[in-house]
Amino acid sequence: QQPVQSPQAVILREGEDAVINCSSSKALYSVHWYRQKHGEAPVFLMILLKGGEQKGHEKISASFNEKKQQSSLYLTASQLSYSGTYFCGTEGRGQGGSEKLVFGKGTKLTVNP
Amino acid sequence: GAVVSQHPSRVICKSGTSVKIECRSLDFQATTMFWYRQFPKQSLMLMATSNEGSKATYEQGVEKDKFLINHASLTLSTLTVTSAHPEDSSFYICSASRGSVSSYEQYFGPGTRLTVT
Numbered sequence: 001q002q003p004v005q006s007p008q009a010v011i012l013r014e015g016e017d018a019v020i021n022c023s024s025s026k027a028l029y030s031v032h033w034y035r036q037k038h039g040e041a042p043v044f045l046m047i048l049l050k051g052g053e054q055k056g057h058e059k060i061s062a063s064f065n066e067k068k069q070q071s072s073l074y075l076t077a078s079q080l081s082y083s084g085t086y087f088c089g090t091e092g093r094g095q096g097g098s099e100k101l102v103f104g105k106g107t108k109l110t111v112n113p
Numbered sequence: 114g115a116v117v118s119q120h121p122s123r124v125i126c127k128s129g130t131s132v133k134i135e136c137r138s139l140d141f142q143a144t145t146m147f148w149y150r151q152f153p154k155q156s157l158m159l160m161a162t163s164n165e166g167s168k169a170t171y172e173q174g175v176e177k178d179k180f181l182i183n184h185a186s187l188t189l190s191t192l193t194v195t196s197a198h199p200e201d202s203s204f205y206i207c208s209a210s211r212g213s214v215s216s217y218e219q220y221f222g223p224g225t226r227l228t229v230t
Binding site: 002029030032034039040041042043044047049087089091094095098099100101102103104105106 | 119147155156157159162170171172173206213214215216217218219220221222223224
């Protein structure tokens with residue numbers, strides 16, 4: 001049920017690009033992306049709902065493939081402020097059938113000067 | 114984005130005592146609030162889902178008598194760790210959502226770092 005994220009960690013120099021992947025064995029209704037800095041709470045980046053959708057947020061964008069089983073987060077011309085751990089979240093069912101968000105294990109991104 | 118506050122941000126307590134953590138959505142009414150626990154360098158693990166006016170739904174393996182959740186209003190949920198032990202030390206984070214989990218983003222509080230001595 002937990003989505004699989006890759007890579008686990010990536011180290012960049014300022015200005016370089018990175019791609020973080022999130023995949024599931026079953027078709028998803030949506031994919032959420034969050035970034036968490038050390039000691040802080042996660043911050044929402046974006047949500048993708050449609051197969052084939054691409055969405056951008058400044059130099060951070062994401063795509064959702066047609067089969068809705070994989071999403072990728074693209075960070076271009078990375079800045080120091082991009083450092084943190086990125087989590088994707090996908091829908092799941094909790095006890096009693098309640099909806100919940102299941103997070104991947106995270107990808108730690110370090111951007112160095 | 115919406116604002117969710119959490120209080121206290123840090124708390125140190127002695128083993129056997131209880132600790133209450135408050136989570137408030139400041140600028141919107143949250144249909145659902147969630148409580149997560151996060152160990153160092155690990156992902157967020159959902160503990161329970163809280164809906165206003167109804168009993169919380171706990172995830173498998175989470176003791177409902179130990180982690181008491183009260184959702185008094187559409188803007189306030191509380192988590193009480195009863196008879197805390199050192200193994201309860203962790204980072205607890207709440208989140209709030211305007212609608213269904215799949216379609217709406219979750220807004221996270223700043224988290225509470227609990228240390229039980």
